Amino acid sequence: MSILSNPLEQSLYPVVAVRDAIVFPGTENVLVFGRPKSLDGIKEGVKRGNKVILVMQKNSAIDDPKKNDLYQIGILATIEKTVAGEKGEMNALVKGREKIKIVEYTKETPYLEAKVEKLQDKVVHDEEVQAMVKHLASQIKRAINLGKTVDFVFLMNILNITNPQDFSYQIAVVLDIKTEERQDLLEETDLKARLKQEVEYINREIKILEIEKNISSKTQQKFEQGMRETFLREKMKTIEEELGGKGEDRDIGEYRDKIKKARMPKSVEEKAIKELKRLSQMSQFNPEASYIRTYLDWLVEIPWSVASPNEIDIKQAEKVLNEDHFGLKKIKERILEYLAVIELRKRNEQKEANKKEHPPTILCFVGPPGVGKTSLGKSIARSLGRKFVKISLGGIRDEAEIRGHRRTYVGAMPGRMIQGVKQAGTKNPVFMLDEIDKIGRDYRGDPSAALLEALDPEQNHSFSDHYLEVNFDLSDVFFITTANILDTIPDALLDRLEVIHFPGYTEDEKFNIAKDHLIKKQLGAHSMNEKDAKITDNALRVMIRRYTREAGVRELERQIAAIFRKVGREIIEKKTNSKVVGVNDVAKYLGPYKYSSQMIEEKDTVGISTGLAWTQAGGDILFIEVAIMPGKGGLTLTGHLGEVMKESCQAALSYIRARWDLFGLSKDFFHKIDIHVHVPEGAVPKDGPSAGIAITTAMISALTKIPVRRDVAMTGEVTLRGRSLEIGGVKEKVIAAHRANIKTVIMPKDNKKDLEDIPQYVLKDLHFEFVNHMDEVLKVALAMPKNHQGFPILPKKEFAQLQKSEEKKPN
Numbered sequence: 001m002s003i004l005s006n007p008l009e010q011s012l013y014p015v016v017a018v019r020d021a022i023v024f025p026g027t028e029n030v031l032v033f034g035r036p037k038s039l040d041g042i043k044e045g046v047k048r049g050n051k052v053i054l055v056m057q058k059n060s061a062i063d064d065p066k067k068n069d070l071y072q073i074g075i076l077a078t079i080e081k082t083v084a085g086e087k088g089e090m091n092a093l094v095k096g097r098e099k100i101k102i103v104e105y106t107k108e109t110p111y112l113e114a115k116v117e118k119l120q121d122k123v124v125h126d127e128e129v130q131a132m133v134k135h136l137a138s139q140i141k142r143a144i145n146l147g148k149t150v151d152f153v154f155l156m157n158i159l160n161i162t163n164p165q166d167f168s169y170q171i172a173v174v175l176d177i178k179t180e181e182r183q184d185l186l187e188e189t190d191l192k193a194r195l196k197q198e199v200e201y202i203n204r205e206i207k208i209l210e211i212e213k214n215i216s217s218k219t220q221q222k223f224e225q226g227m228r229e230t231f232l233r234e235k236m237k238t239i240e241e242e243l244g245g246k247g248e249d250r251d252i253g254e255y256r257d258k259i260k261k262a263r264m265p266k267s268v269e270e271k272a273i274k275e276l277k278r279l280s281q282m283s284q285f286n287p288e289a290s291y292i293r294t295y296l297d298w299l300v301e302i303p304w305s306v307a308s309p310n311e312i313d314i315k316q317a318e319k320v321l322n323e324d325h326f327g328l329k330k331i332k333e334r335i336l337e338y339l340a341v342i343e344l345r346k347r348n349e350q351k352e353a354n355k356k357e358h359p360p361t362i363l364c365f366v367g368p369p370g371v372g373k374t375s376l377g378k379s380i381a382r383s384l385g386r387k388f389v390k391i392s393l394g395g396i397r398d399e400a401e402i403r404g405h406r407r408t409y410v411g412a413m414p415g416r417m418i419q420g421v422k423q424a425g426t427k428n429p430v431f432m433l434d435e436i437d438k439i440g441r442d443y444r445g446d447p448s449a450a451l452l453e454a455l456d457p458e459q460n461h462s463f464s465d466h467y468l469e470v471n472f473d474l475s476d477v478f479f480i481t482t483a484n485i486l487d488t489i490p491d492a493l494l495d496r497l498e499v500i501h502f503p504g505y506t507e508d509e510k511f512n513i514a515k516d517h518l519i520k521k522q523l524g525a526h527s528m529n530e531k532d533a534k535i536t537d538n539a540l541r542v543m544i545r546r547y548t549r550e551a552g553v554r555e556l557e558r559q560i561a562a563i564f565r566k567v568g569r570e571i572i573e574k575k576t577n578s579k580v581v582g583v584n585d586v587a588k589y590l591g592p593y594k595y596s597s598q599m600i601e602e603k604d605t606v607g608i609s610t611g612l613a614w615t616q617a618g619g620d621i622l623f624i625e626v627a628i629m630p631g632k633g634g635l636t637l638t639g640h641l642g643e644v645m646k647e648s649c650q651a652a653l654s655y656i657r658a659r660w661d662l663f664g665l666s667k668d669f670f671h672k673i674d675i676h677v678h679v680p681e682g683a684v685p686k687d688g689p690s691a692g693i694a695i696t697t698a699m700i701s702a703l704t705k706i707p708v709r710r711d712v713a714m715t716g717e718v719t720l721r722g723r724s725l726e727i728g729g730v731k732e733k734v735i736a737a738h739r740a741n742i743k744t745v746i747m748p749k750d751n752k753k754d755l756e757d758i759p760q761y762v763l764k765d766l767h768f769e770f771v772n773h774m775d776e777v778l779k780v781a782l783a784m785p786k787n788h789q790g791f792p793i794l795p796k797k798e799f800a801q802l803q804k805s806e807e808k809k810p811n
Contacts, residue, residue: 015053015102015112016041017070019060020179022186023077023096024169034089035063041111042079042092050079053100053116056183067105067112073187076100076116096169099186121165121189129164132195136171139202146209150174168194175201252280255296263305268470272299295407298414298468301422307476308386308426312343317383324379325372326516327509330757331365331500335380338363362455364436364481364494367502370552373482374434381430386478389420393447394435402450404467414467417454417474428476436493437483448490455479455496504551506735508759510544511537518557526564533567535560535581542586545739546593551615563589601710604783607702611694612715612737612745613686614729619736621713623680624694626702631674639679642687648718649677652696655722655774656703663704675699690727692718693746696774697781709783713737714746722774730754738762744769746777 016038023029031054033042045052055074057065076098083091100116107113137159144150154174161167172185175198188194259272279292317339321332338361365373374390381388393416396402404415413419420431433455439448453459460474481497483489489497505513515537523529535543548555566589567579581589601608601623611622635653637646656663657670677695679686693716701708715733717725726748735758737745749770755763769780 011115013053014041014044015114017065022056024172025096026166026169027173028095030093037111123191133164171198177201258300262300303427306426307428312339320383326513361498362479364497364499366483368551370554371502377432377480387424387429389424389429390432391416392434394438396447397440399447399450402447404465406466414465418465430478433481436481437488448493522560522564533579538583539586549595604707604710606707609694609698609708610713611691612713612733614732619732621740624698625678626698627676628702629674633671634674636676639682640685645687648692689717690715693777706782706784711743712781713742716748724748724771726750731757734758
């Protein structure tokens, strides 16, 4: 951009800073001046022949701008007229004369003064300039039609200008642009370039005006439509009144009909009619009207009197449960007993014609993931012919999720209980509350406390939701809750539940579930049938043992799906008709084994006993290793043991030290050795007291150098006196022993009753020794000839010699 400058006749002028308004050469405007420097500058300009320099600020927020805060290019303007304001400000009509460039400032107080030079524009009158002028003129007219405000006289003056340069300056004044953009137009000395910028700015402004007009038009249409509807409603009311009707709004009439059809309890109906009366007296434009409509919608859509037929057929229910689930014998029996009691109560109520006196029981299914808790709830609903509703409580921290929000809150709605009943469409669905053990709590309240009322059979006939503000009878709802553990469920809530424990599936149960259910399900999911793909029994057992370690069957189902995906690809690519997946194919499709199969030791070993453990994934065998070394009586425990298991190790050692003479040990044997107890697979946490007799046996074996029988596994808690106490998880532990080719299982005598739950094919292959004391354990577990008391033990002298030889060995 070339700037041509000529010295003015008078080169010194007072300078006045303006925030965001500027005049262009040939244009005039009324500006208001109120800052002390600005007022002094205007007054000085009047004294000097009504001439002043106007320069825009770079930042309009600065109240006392310095010379560095001002642009270098400004306007020499004449002060046509001034009028003093009421508050000390001054209104001045100023007219732009020349575009100037400030050369230097000569004064900064009490007003700014500068030496300036004139700038000349590069003016070209060609066809492009004429075309842009015409375009700008038409666009200005279009902008005015779209709502742009321009003074009529000013518009006529613009349209009558023939000089392109003057036209450009006039257009620059009326454009709705930013301060920086207006300064750019002022500084531009090339007429053609300035016109191009103005065309760009006016086009942008028109786009904005079109959008605004479109929005305004839509708003106006909605308003007119609303006014039209209001007018027609009032007219209809008047006509109905003339015909002898109530003159009621159609919507109000529809709500009234819905309230009657809902067959609500009397108190609820009165509440609904009261809210309906409020709605009828409101304008439809009242914001509260929409809240009342939403509230009435909830009231009329809740199934107050709609119930599923409650005909209970025990044989049909048993058939459905057996179709949907393999095993779970005791759980199915308990559910059928529950259904039988419900049917008996129903008959008695019909005979006595009175209200139910015996509240229903709330069931709680507890077990590891994937064992069929949720699917069993669906089967119960199917067997009863009721609707099934499930809500997940995991992670809920707000009490309002259960009871609802009060209507004073924006976006308020009923809680999960009422929402679930509405979703079901009946007042007696099977309602599953999933993951009840994972409810949280925070400053918004305790959801588990809100559940107390809903799940308490003595109270839930009048459950109160904060949103509805009326009572709802939940006593007909068949509630089932599920949890993985009971520890995190509050005692008050747990007291209202009847707990049914779901054990993990045994290998045999997983095999049958996969064969009867999972394989068929996955064949259908992959668009195949039994002719296309088949998994052999041996391959299926390998998948269960080596590719899954879980209580349920979810991972097993994923592995079956993975095999069928790969088989499907083979069928398409190799154009084969079918595929039988055998044992050798499993590793090909699923990769190397993920889990090792724990088997018994190859020979009887000193210091290693075989324990039995219960995990959420089922049972497993556990090797207890004990090493003896010279030392000063230290006991080292490794293998990621929990506090209870560490205490079992200490109790075992105390038991041995108390009976040193019986085991052929010296009285002070412990002070000369260190004992290290390790349980392999150290990354896996282990805890519980049931490894007590296995730990004790391994210690005695290590101290006496008597090997432990490799085909014997044991479980049971041990006391300081050597008594063997009852433990849990017997079924899973015994099945794990059978899987590991164990021949003899030692367990406390009090656990004999638990063998009823174990499959016959397992019991047939195992020999059980039921014990009350460690003495009985050692007679079975240690692989040595017995002494006169029946104990497999070394003589004291031989042990003493062994101990001396150990002491002579270097560290």
